[in-house]
Amino acid sequence: MPDSDRSVPSSVWRDHDFRRLWAGQTASQLGEHASLVVLPLFAVLTLRAGAGQLGALRAVGQAPILLLSLFAGAWVDRWRTRTVMVLADAGRALALGAAAVAGLLGGLGLPALLVVAFAVGALSVFFDVAYQASLVRLVERDQLVPGNSALEGSRSAAQTGGPALGGALVSVLSAPIAAASGALFFALSFLSIRRIGRRESLPDRPERPARVWRRIHEGLRFVDGDTLLRTVCLASAAFQFFFAAAMTLYLLFLPRDLHLSGTAVGLALAATGPGALLGSLLAARLPGRFGHGAVLVSAAALGDGVFLCVPALHGTPAVTVPALLAVGFVFGAAGQLVNVTVMAVRQTVAPDGMQGRVAATINFVGMGVTPLGSLLGGFLAEVWGTRTSLLVTAAGMLLSPALMALSPLARLGRTLPGPREAVVTSA
Numbered sequence: 001m002p003d004s005d006r007s008v009p010s011s012v013w014r015d016h017d018f019r020r021l022w023a024g025q026t027a028s029q030l031g032e033h034a035s036l037v038v039l040p041l042f043a044v045l046t047l048r049a050g051a052g053q054l055g056a057l058r059a060v061g062q063a064p065i066l067l068l069s070l071f072a073g074a075w076v077d078r079w080r081t082r083t084v085m086v087l088a089d090a091g092r093a094l095a096l097g098a099a100a101v102a103g104l105l106g107g108l109g110l111p112a113l114l115v116v117a118f119a120v121g122a123l124s125v126f127f128d129v130a131y132q133a134s135l136v137r138l139v140e141r142d143q144l145v146p147g148n149s150a151l152e153g154s155r156s157a158a159q160t161g162g163p164a165l166g167g168a169l170v171s172v173l174s175a176p177i178a179a180a181s182g183a184l185f186f187a188l189s190f191l192s193i194r195r196i197g198r199r200e201s202l203p204d205r206p207e208r209p210a211r212v213w214r215r216i217h218e219g220l221r222f223v224d225g226d227t228l229l230r231t232v233c234l235a236s237a238a239f240q241f242f243f244a245a246a247m248t249l250y251l252l253f254l255p256r257d258l259h260l261s262g263t264a265v266g267l268a269l270a271a272t273g274p275g276a277l278l279g280s281l282l283a284a285r286l287p288g289r290f291g292h293g294a295v296l297v298s299a300a301a302l303g304d305g306v307f308l309c310v311p312a313l314h315g316t317p318a319v320t321v322p323a324l325l326a327v328g329f330v331f332g333a334a335g336q337l338v339n340v341t342v343m344a345v346r347q348t349v350a351p352d353g354m355q356g357r358v359a360a361t362i363n364f365v366g367m368g369v370t371p372l373g374s375l376l377g378g379f380l381a382e383v384w385g386t387r388t389s390l391l392v393t394a395a396g397m398l399l400s401p402a403l404m405a406l407s408p409l410a411r412l413g414r415t416l417p418g419p420r421e422a423v424v425t426s427a
Helices: 009-014 016-046 051-076 081-104 110-138 141-172 175-194 212-225 227-257 262-270 272-283 286-290 292-312 317-349 352-367 370-384 386-396 399-405
Strands: none
Touching (some): 016 051, 016 110, 016 141, 016 262, 051 081, 051 110, 051 212, 051 227, 051 352, 051 370, 081 175, 110 352, 141 175, 212 227, 227 292, 227 317, 227 399, 272 286, 272 317, 286 317, 292 317, 370 386
8 A cells, every 4th residue: 555545544444455355354243143133033933942852052153252262373473364264254154055955955953053054154264353353464553443433333234134135034034045135145255355456464483383372372361461452352241241141132022021022132232333333433533532441431331231121121112212212322332432443453563473362362261251151141041030030130231341440451541551561472
């Protein structure tokens, strides 16, 4: 990219390769969010899966985060992110395509759903770590904020269209066709990212590269040694654990307790998308005006707190659906504001050669607990019922902003600290 393009942050949009990354990531996220609704709704509405079975399905899809995140980070730091993303897209397209064929042939039962959920989840781990590291290699650091806002904005659009599309296709057509739509979006992402022509500036490699376990240990030690990143890990783990439990209950509560159709469930989930789009826009302005720490704590408290309104809902869809849309919008806006701000903190603090491992470590610690949370949600639903359990798990989500408020993360000002030096082992 010419230096003149790099001088103005908005010039990130002038770069053809960035636009290809943005388009591919948008399609990929749309396919991922559609499949996250298609598979659970197919299990609940078609296979009549119970609470425990739904919890197990969600846990299997989330298990790769715990099993593979650290390996993905070590791999991404040594390979081109474009290659990793292209292979992940191809694999997910094939997995959902196979699910569509199996469904059309009448063989898409719960065991097949478990296999597909695990495969898509595993490949999503590699794609997510790679795309988080790709921006740092594609643009200058002064373009990270507009670049992240653009990428997170596309994720917001996917959160709007994906759940609505998935829910509508399951209700109106069939689960196999819904699965095929996810495969199509992954194929589009493959084609777009494959067209990125610029060769990435890979971090310098030592003459004798460290073994994968040593590189993983370096990433873990780096995150643990930085107070800000360590707090991000703990707060993320607290949120993701209770959110996974709450979402398992949410997917049971809406169709069973509130008697909503698959389309209505999809619309309720899609409400986070417009809110997230607003959050992406606010993230480009609010931290620089009020300070990164104040924005993080207040947005997390607002987004997590509003979810407490859901268990109180009663009545007909004419009453409950608008309320769910409002909750989803606020939750999406606040959550996206937190996501973009946290990503800016992470990318600023970590040096280039540690970006993949830092992203993977945070995913491992934060998202790695989601299978346990999903299982907990299914268990609590059977013991306490969905409404009471949803209230308890929603309250548990507030532990995340509490941890941030009590840490140095809350004291971050309008500017962020520079990269911290990493100690890299050569063997």
